[in-house]
Amino acid sequence: MKDRARVVVIGGGLAGATAAWGLARRGHRVILFEREERPGVHASGRNAGMIRRLVAEPAIATLAREGARLLGEPPADLARVLDAALVRRTGSVLLAAPPEAAALRPALATAQAAGLGAHEADPRACALHGLRPLPGATAFVTPEDGVGDPHAVLSALLRAARAAGARVECDAPARVRAGAAGAVGVETRGERFVPADVVVNAAGPWAEDLARAAGASPPPLSHYRRHLFYTGPLEGIDPDAGWVWDVSQGFYARPESAGLLLCACDEEARPPEDARPDAAAALRLAEKAARAAPRWSEHPVARLWAGLRSFAPDRLFVIGWDAGLRGLFHLTALGGHGLTVSLALAEPVALAVEGRTPAVLAPFAPTRLQAVPS
Ligand SMILES: Cc1cc2nc3c(=O)[nH]c(=O)nc-3n(C[C@H](O)[C@H](O)[C@H](O)COP(=O)(O)OP(=O)(O)OC[C@H]3O[C@@H](n4cnc5c(N)ncnc54)[C@H](O)[C@@H]3O)c2cc1C
Structure with missing residues (x-):
């Protein structure tokens, strides 16, 4: 070269x-x-902005830890051109039932060895934005995680x-x-x-x-459409509270513009395209929320959008x-x-x-x- x-x-x-x-x-x-x-x-331009270090797949976790670190401490040539912070530290909670918890524990050990304050906790001790964990679920708390500005x-x-x-x-x-x-x-x-x-x-x-x-x-490659929903302003939302992701039930929530950003972790195979929201998406969110976050199953949605996530097999x-x-x-x-x-x-x-x-x-x-x- x-x-x-x-x-x-x-x-x-x-x-x-x-x-x-x-x-x-x-x-x-x-x-x-x-x-x-x-x-x-x-x-x-359509993602949820969550900066997540705890990933079961070790090769991705290595890059996630380094990527998250660099977002918080950008190299000098990047820092020189910034007009906004790239990430806001809020902390995060992954809720995991026993099978998913077992898959996350090696990632937790690696994160701890890398000096992160990640730890297991009782979900009842965490702010969950209305998510309802499965019986026996563990909360994996990563205080260093946060929300990035894409x-x-x-x-x-x-x-x-x-x-x-x-x-x-x-x-x-x-x-x-x-x-x-x-x-x-x-x-x-x-x-x-x-x-x-x-x-x-x-x-x-x-x-x-x-x-x-x-x-x-x-x-x-395969491409899966995912919808994100904004609730509109809600009473009592702490904008600095961390995001919460139930990885067993497939549902996440994080504070956004005085309300919440919600996602039912939908995955519908699509061709490469400019992804548009599906008419039935809000209904599917409500169905999933009835189990995973009952407080939001009847709540009207102020705005929704969709994007494609692309994957190798x-x-x-x-x-x-x-x-x-x-x-x-x-x-x-x-x-x-x-x-x-x-x-x-x-x-x-x-x-x-x-x-x-x-x-x-x-x-x-x-x-x-x-x-x-x-
Ligand atoms: C709903 C949703 C939520 C997500 N949440 C998170 C999250 O919380 N945290 C996180 O880390 N990641 C998240 N992601 C993932 C993240 O957004 C993607 O991994 C990332 O944006 C992929 O970037 P990309 O550049 O590969 O693809 P893209 O952003 O799709 O960019 C590809 C670009 O190529 C251009 N292009 C295509 N063909 C041509 C051509 N022939 N000539 C010129 N230009 C072309 C397109 O116009 C497009 O701009 C989320 C994604 C989605 C959809």
């Missing part, structure tokens, strides 16, 4: 923005193309990338093309061909189609080189962790693009899932 490689990043969500920042600050010549008129229109994170990443020399073009749908002599490149508005040493595929739900259309062999991220098309680097399938891990990806992704293999990314290699062309 050249010292100053030409890198095109496709996608202006959190994945693309962190890649552009990580690569530009290491001296590479970066252009980011985003199809929409502005960045962050899809999952990156818009602040995305705009800081893009600003820092620009300050380091990256170019960001919106309203620029891109296609990957094989160039002369096996080189890779990107075609965008007006059939303009932009040659590159590396193309970073951070196109979110569209990443698989984008790669396949270029003759690459991307891993299969094993639910690990997809980060690394395509097995078929030289120069194509995938950075996608961040599932429900993309905000938390975003900052932690910048440096290892840049190193990987330079041809090194950071250990932290090894579990996410696309080749674990790709059909290698014969």
